[in-house]
Amino acid sequence: MSAIKLEMRPLTPALQQKACDELNEVPERLAADISTLRAWLRQQPHLSARQSDQFLLNFLRGCKFSLEKAKRKLDQYYTLRTTLPDLNQHGFVDDQRLRAIIRLGVTLYLPLPLLEDGPCIMLMRPGKYDPKAFNMTDLLRVSFLLQDIYLISNDNLIIGGFMQIGDFEGFSMAHLLQMSPSLMKRFSLYVEEGMPMRIKNSHFFNTGAIFEKLFATVKLLLPAKMVERFQVHNTFDSLCAAVPKKYLPKDYGGENGSIEETIAKTEQLVLEYREYLLDEKNYGVDEKCRIGGPNNLETEYGLDGSFRKLNVEGHKSKAKHIMSNIRPLTPELAKRAQEELGEVPERIDADIQQLRDWIVKQPHLNARTDDQFLVAFLRGCKYSVEKAKQKLDNYYAMRGAVPELYKDRFVNDAAIDILRSSVYLPLPKPIAPDGPRIHLSRYGVFDTNKYSLSDIIKVRTMLGDIQFRDDDNAMVMGFMEVIDFKGVGPGHIFLFNAVLVKKLAVLGDKAWPYRPKGFHFINVNSACEKIMSLAKSMMSDKIKKRFHVHANYESLYKHIPKECLPAEYGGSNGTIVAGVKEWENKLLSYKEYFEEDAKYGTNEKLRRGRPFNSESLFGIEGSFRKLDID
Structure with a gap:
């Protein structure tokens, strides 16, 4: 009977000698040992593993040719990779x-x-x-x-x-x-x-x-x-x-x-x-198919441990707790996060991991799982893990339901051109060190012959995604938005439609993890009032109460101090030109991020229960183009 030819590299003489002396390798038995391990793999319904000769041989060598240890090591290799979703990409x-x-x-x-x-x-x-x-x-x-x-x-x-x-x-x-x-x-x-x-x-x-x-x-x-x-x-x-x-x-x-x-x-x-x-x-592994039931990794390996009590003495912040891989908050924001969001520093690791574990178990959901991203949703939902799950699911489901805002969301010439128009801009300084971020929207400044409202909102979603990761004031304290209707004419109004406004309302309320603190409208004419009326009809009662129309700037200053606005509005919060330049550099630095981001989303065919679609999420048809504008 001819020997089975194995597909593996020959060892150097020195390594072959060591394999025989220290690993119990018997060259004549390699084919039989590999075959035995491969046969065992094929009997494991939960385990999908590589089965090449070289791959299996390496596990045998790593376990000194104990077949039982090699089986366990192979199982552990794929099982433990499921505990590293951030790395196993x-x-x-x-x-x-x-x-x-x-x-x-x-x-x-x-x-x-x-x-x-x-x-x-x-x-x-x-x-x-x-x-x-x-x-x-x-x-x-x-x-x-x-x-x-x-x-x-x-x-x-x-x-x-x-x-x-x-x-x-x-x-x-x-x-x-x-x-x-x-x-x-x-x-x-x-x-x-x-x-x-x-x-x-x-x-x-x-x-x-x-x-x-x-x-x-x-x-x-x-x-x-x-x-x-x-x-x-x-x-x-x-x-x-x-x-x-x-x-x-x-x-x-x-x-x-x-x-x-x-x-x-x-x-x-x-x-x-x-x-x-x-x-x-x-x-990988599918624990639902494991004979004898799923592995409990927390029990078996004690994976709930952390450096939560690490005390780094001598550091000027006297940090008593190193959180997961997230930025430390300023003392002012940390205090507000604990008082208003229910953030418990000692529990952040566990809360993030609980959310990550849930994501891994959702067959329909391909989501980012890094710590900074997940803590944004926890903070945005005041540490209700269940609400964070729902909001994160909605966040990704929206990509299929609102393709006009999420398809081809790349940092390209059009995105930069829209940003440079200054139609939308988060301002550099928040309203206070522990206060909300201020956004400025100017819908009358973009060229309606070049861009649709969907194009504008698409860029806004990109800046929002950057804020979710980078802006602690926005994620802890939310945002206040100044909406200036100066320059808004029939061409701009024509671009607004009920379907898009409804989608944007649901997106902001059900999918984005930061919280609006107030919307302040200025330079509002009669046509713009109809836009506002439509927008309010789509909002929840809680959001409607945060709409404020100002007849003049003095009225606006009572809510947002004058110094918190850009120089163009009489304030000292930078200039619009400088702010646009800063955000242009930031957006360009995220070019690869948004290219990678295209792979995330939901596969509604795999969702347990009723699939999400435009009708189930929004339930509205209609167009604002039929609105009578006097």
Whole structure:
């Protein structure tokens, strides 16, 4: 009987010897062991896994050829990935942020292992990225993708394990405050329990007081076996005593390639494995189909832990709690968030995770799940998780129901041109440090021959999405809007129709996570009064009470102080030209964000229960074009 030919790489003699000596590998039994593991996989209704020879062999090697351990490890590998929805997004391979982070050299696998049969060496430099440009989720996504590549392509990693070297030069409080304890714990647990590779040891140098605070807390959360392998070096010589200098990059005086060369090779490797990574979306677990019932990850792995009680002494804000990966609020806004929204700092991690877990279980919903995005919906719903679920579902369902506002929502010449017209502008300063943001709408300034009202509102939704992520005043305290009807003529009025106004009313009330505090109308003529009458008829009673028509500016100033308005309105809140320029730069910086955003939404065919559509969401037909304008 001829031997079965396996599709796998041959090992070097040194690695083959080590596999036999330390991993219990018997070359003659490989085909039988792989076949046994593959047969078991096919009997698991909940598990959709890769089944190539090389992939399965790596799990056998990672478990020293214990078939039972390999089965459990494979199951854990896919199960634990479900706890990392922010990271388990292989479409990130096409995101420009991935290439930008790789080019910073934050996470790099060095070309040469430690000895011919030794571990792969991974260099981490977390102080090399700008916390204002990237967040910890972005960095961990890159690590996640690189691990998937090296899992299938690097034999030293599988047989010899891997060694981490962490250079914390430049690591600051801004970096530390981005650390999401819950996310980091899940990621570390996934590496330890789910990946078929062994961490040999971790070496940290160029550490300072900020690192020490992080390290002291990390040790409380990670498995004891992993912590025992941590070594902190006070000097570079101490590091070189543990890791021979020649195995370090040339930039550190070693012989293991240069940082620049390694970055270039990493970029090329990502391109080579692009299709492999994109194909990863086809694999995972369906707990509803698991024999014996779903796994309870919280019970089995204790995933509810966090750094909630981390006390970073010596920092000027005396922060007692590091939240998930969200910006810390100013003291004034933090106080208002607790008093008016019911925000409990110690519970934010759990509330975000509860919302994220719900999203993962919705077959129809493909949503962003990063912390900053989710906390916006929690704050907008005053921490009612159930209301936040409904609003988030509506937010994405609207994309299919209102295609005129969400289709082709890209940062292009038209969007920039509309922004430059200053038809809509969030002003730079809120009404107070702990007050709402001020919006200015001027519907009489855009060219009705070039753009429709849908075009205008589409750009407004883009600015709103940026505010959801960036504007803490708007998300905690809501917004006040000044609507100036100066210049509005028949051409503008003709663009308003009942259907669009109704959709906009529902969108603002049921889908957007920030709260309107008041709408203040100025320069209102008789035709504009009819627009207002129509708009009010579509609003809830609560919103109607927030409509205010001002006969003059003095009346407006009683609600919004004069100094809170732009210079063009007699105030000192910047100029419209400067505000437009600031928002133009911000919108351009979100170009890739909106390109990526096109992939999110709902698939109503997969929704449990009645699908959402325009009729169920809005229930209105009609046009404002038939309105008689005297």
